[in-house]
Amino acid sequence: MIINDDDPLSREVGEYYRKARHIPPGNVIHVHFPAGKTTLSKAEFVELKREISQATPAHVQAYAVAWTQPYRAGCMSLTSALAFGYDERFCSTACKPTAASPYFNSPSLYPAVDHKLRPAMMLAGRDFAQVKALIDRGVAADGSFPDGRAYLLSTPDKTRSVRAAHFEQTQKELAGVFPMEVIAAEAITGRSDVLFYFTGLSKVPQLDTLRFQPGALADHLTSFGGQLTDSSQMSSLSWLEAGATASYGTVTEPCNHPQKFPLPAVAMFFYAGGATAIEAYWKSVAWPGEGVFVGEPLARPFAPAMRKTTEGDFELRFVSPRVGRLQLGQATSPMGPFRPVGRPVPVRPGENRLRLPLAGLSGYVKTTWP
Numbered sequence: 231m232i233i234n235d236d237d238p239l240s241r242e243v244g245e246y247y248r249k250a251r252h253i254p255p256g257n258v259i260h261v262h263f264p265a266g267k268t269t270l271s272k273a274e275f276v277e278l279k280r281e282i283s284q285a286t287p288a289h290v291q292a293y294a295v296a297w298t299q300p301y302r303a304g305c306m307s308l309t310s311a312l313a314f315g316y317d318e319r320f321c322s323t324a325c326k327p328t329a330a331s332p333y334f335n336s337p338s339l340y341p342a343v344d345h346k347l348r349p350a351m352m353l354a355g356r357d358f359a360q361v362k363a364l365i366d367r368g369v370a371a372d373g374s375f376p377d378g379r380a381y382l383l384s385t386p387d388k389t390r391s392v393r394a395a396h397f398e399q400t401q402k403e404l405a406g407v408f409p410m411e412v413i414a415a416e417a418i419t420g421r422s423d424v425l426f427y428f429t430g431l432s433k434v435p436q437l438d439t440l441r442f443q444p445g446a447l448a449d450h451l452t453s454f455g456g457q458l459t460d461s462s463q464m465s466s467l468s469w470l471e472a473g474a475t476a477s478y479g480t481v482t483e484p485c486n487h488p489q490k491f492p493l494p495a496v497a498m499f500f501y502a503g504g505a506t507a508i509e510a511y512w513k514s515v516a517w518p519g520e521g522v523f524v525g526e527p528l529a530r531p532f533a534p535a536m537r538k539t540t541e542g543d544f545e546l547r548f549v550s551p552r553v554g555r556l557q558l559g560q561a562t563s564p565m566g567p568f569r570p571v572g573r574p575v576p577v578r579p580g581e582n583r584l585r586l587p588l589a590g591l592s593g594y595v596k597t598t599w600p
Contacts, residue, residue, distance in 0.1 A: 320519025378425025455479025476525025
């Protein structure tokens, strides 16, 4: 976690998050720079990144950023600049493509090792009360298996609804995983089961009529949603204020390349499989250089849960985003090697509850896809 000690709100947010998520002191990085600026220059950011990199323990895989400003570094979003380092290949001119993220749609659990990057997400809000509520929602989401629904909207704004071309396929591929509605409308209203809300508008109405499930992801494809505190359009913070747990928006004009915005199918696929909010959201954006990720990064509503049923028997509860077979393995060390135990077990899309006969086993067990 990164805290700006010159920003009182950052200090307060950072301390609350450290306690809420039991973050060890060695994983907290303290920096100093003047608070209140929306943008850091290239030179300012390069120096800041140097300090952060030097203070980052090798085992750390991602950054939680405990401030709302700055949200931008030069032509990049702050979160992407922290992940990739300052690199103008991730910025566009004249609506051209940008460099791609190697983390997009990746199965990696260790991005710092596998891809030489650490994804970042900002614990952002207009005041401490808003960020505290965000953090509390994220913590409450863990392993909650929310009974929520995905809403994918194709709005009258066709320029901002370019993701809608994939919505029908998304609904087909994730059938049985989440209840899902593909809707042609300006907005939804009066829903109390919102787990995902992906749309395209410069300003989304009726958010105050919705109830978001803990861990909900929501965003709107528009040009300046990532200008968190001074946007001429709806800020991505509006989603968090309405009750979502994470969101995304661009800090500079991206044009309407769908690769610069979350791909709903990918975000939902990894989230269902037990990924955290930061993992699922980052893996869903192919060209994230101009986009800022905001929310509670460790929210994990579909974290697999195991409970003891009888002596030697356990029940594993998890959500699978696909048909498959799960193999149980056992080892004397958490690093393995794991030897197969029994035969692979059939798994269906959606929630699964598997009986695991662990009597006679010792050490560590894990499940893998054969």
